[in-house]
Amino acid sequence: MLIRKKVIAAIILLVLILGLAILGSMQLVLIPTRDRIEAIEAEEKVSNAMHVVEYELDSLRATGNDWSAWDDTYYFTQDHSQPYIDNNLMNNTFTSLKVDLMMYYDLNGTLLYGKGYDYIELRPFDTPESLNSAESIIGQIHDLPEDSTYSDVQGILSLPEGVLLFSLNPIIKSDYTGPVAGYLLIGRYLDETEVDKIATLTSTNLTIFNAMDEESSLYPVPQALLEGKSPSFVEISDDNNRIFSYGLMRDVFDKPAIILKVDSERLTYQASQQSMILFVVIIAGIGCAAVLAVLFILDRDIFSRLSYLERSMKDIAESRDFSKRIESSGDDEVTSLSSGINLTLIALEEHIRSERGAVQSAWMANEKLTLLSKITSHDVLNQVTVIRGFTDLTRDSLPVGAPAIRYLDRIAEASISIEDQLGFTREYLIGGSESAPAWFNVSELVRRVTLKMPLGAVKVEDECGDLEIFTDPLFHRIVYNLVDNSLSHGEKVTRIRFLFRSEGEEGVLTYEDDGIGIPYEEKEHIFMKGFGKHKGLGLFLTRGILAISNISIRENGIPGQGARFELRIPKGFFRIPGKWGK
Structure with a gap:
């Protein structure tokens, strides 16, 4: 079997390539990957420290919001009352809030x-x-958009006294209304104690320097950090045993403020060096043993049985005798595959028998329905002919101008409409030229349908242009049902309108009138069978007919202003001649 030769050749080739790949990957993949992982871990450490600083700023912001959005603070900016200071700005307030500064502006x-x-x-x-x-800090707030009137500013300030973490919040009333009476600055110095706390939280050997401190051991600051090319910077010690990661944080004026340095031991580097040596030795030994074992097992347990399975399936396919079965022993995947094929053959036999029976039953049922439809249509047409004949006789027997003549004309129009619809139904059921889906010009369809309807003074506006829709011939019933719905239920309809627009790849055909509309609670129920004032099937059938062409319909008009139906037509089912792609 061809697959056996291919697998054996592939395994032997794999062993040869594996040896070369291991050596090459050490230099091309593993070592660079190890270095990237080590750099990422180092950058994550300094990034975590920076996140803690940002968390401290968020904490100051929350504290500032609590104090600035307070009526007592609001009125303090106006009357500078000493009781506010005595009752609120005690020493233990700073201790409980863990802040060093509270400034009112x-x-x-x-x-x-x-x-x-x-x-x-x-x-x-x-x-x-x-x-x-x-x-200058308040100016940062004024530069924000107008809808940010009550916005605050948090950040870092490099002061002669040290680096300050602060939050500046607008002073407003307790119900968060203005106008702004001033600003409250709450700050905490980033001193050695704070640095130790951050180092403890991040489990790192952390040092923080002033970015512009020329006496710092980090000065000058790495240019990549200052230029904003990278938020962090990593370097290796000369003895390759330690890795240093740096991160720059800018102050509220977007100037370099502080540099965070994390000093870490290169544990990943040391472990990888030992692991790679051991890896090469193990792979070489396992590879040789595995190749021999795999070749033996594959040939004994898989390839020989697959060859038998292949021959059996070819025999069944050539003979087309689906009653044959494949014999197999064991409890592995090949046996399971054989059992699955046998089950498929059984199901295929049953399906063929069932399909033949279903086709015969469907053919007989269709013949009966077609015959019944022909008989019914013929009988109804005969009765309609009688109605039209008696209508003409009655009209001729009445004097000119008799009031009953206009009712007789309406009966005649309805009879003609019934004849047309029954004729179309008969053609549709027997599979004539009108039963297949086709392209229909919407404007022509609207004109043809409304011409036969009792519109009276109702005006029809068609804004569809040259729009054509590929749909079932029953689409003319959609137009009829929508117009009939307006005439029957709109009560005060004077205008109906058809218009079209594109939305993305879909087309939207809209029908609307200016009648009483449909209440919100009934918008989905109107498409249910039997719903409505006359318990008809109009809109129920409308949705069903549209579903044949994957067209959806919904009503989204405003009650009291008229009904509005949207027909969403999928891509490929509408076009406007002269426009590519439609």
């Missing part, structure tokens, strides 16, 4: 009141002079 950024307290060393300190005005 007016709308221009001028300092109204400020207090500094080291919540770790539990001692007060003077507020930074550089924060006596917050005009």
Whole structure:
């Protein structure tokens, strides 16, 4: 069997290639991949530290929101009351909030009141002079869109006293209404204690430097960080035993503020070096043993049995005798495949017998229905002819201008319409030229259908142009049912309208009138069988006929303003001659 030779050749070739691939992959894949993984792990460590700093800023923001959106704070910016300071800005407030600064500003950024307290060393300190005005920071809020009136600003500030994490929040009332009375700045210095806390949370050996501190051991800052080409930077120590990852965070003015450095041991590098040596030795030994074992097992348990299965299936296919079965022993996949083929053969036999019976039954039922339809149509047409004859005789017996003549004319029109519909139905059922799906010009169909309907003073507006739809010939019933629905239920209809538009690859044919419309609670029920004032099948049949051509229909008019039906036509089932693709 050809597959046996191919598999044996492939296994031998694989062994040869595997040896070369292992050696090549060490240099081309494994080592670069190891280095990338190591760099990614290092970058993740510094990224986690940066996320903790961002979390601290979010925490300050939440604290700022609690204090700035408070009536007491709001009125403090206006009356500068001492009780507010005595009751709220005590030392233990800073300790519980874990903040070092609380600064209150007016709308221009001028300092109204400020207090500094080291919540770790539990001692007060003077507020930074550089924060006596917050005009530049407030400007960051003013640069936001107009709908961000109550927005806040969080970020980092590089001050002479140190690096400050802060949140500046607009002071508004407790119900979050304005106008803004001022701004509250809450800050926490990123000192050694804070750095140690971040290092503990991230389980890293973390150091944080001021990006512009020329006395720092990191100065000058790596140019890639300053230029924003990369949010992080990784380098290896000279002895290849340690890896350093750096991350830059910018201040509120988008200038370099702090650099985070994580010092890690190269555990991945050391483990990979040992693993690769062991890997080569193991693969070489296993490969040789596996090749011999696989060849023996494949030939004994699979290839020989597959050859038998192939011969058996070819024999069944050539003889077309589906009563034959494939014999197989064992409990593996090949045996299961043989059993599955046997079950398929059994099912195929049963299906052939069932299909023959179903075809015969369907043919007989169709013949009966066709015969019944022909007889019924013939009898009804005969009765309609009688109605038309007596209608003509009655009209001739009446004096000119008699009121009953217009009723007789209506009976005659209805009789003609019944004859046309029965004629189409008979042609459709017996498979004539009118029974196959075809392209129909919508405007021509609308004109032809409405011409035979009692429109009275109702005006028909057709805005479909040259639109053509590929659908079942019964589509003319759709037009009839929609117009009939408006005339029967619209009550005050004076205008009906057909229009078309494209939406993506779909076409949307819309029918609307200016009648009383359909209540919202009835919009889906109107397509149910037997629903409505006259318990008819019009809209129920409409949805069924449209489904034949995969066209959906829904009603989305506004009650009181008229009914509006949308027919969504799939791609390929509508076209406008002269426009490519439609």
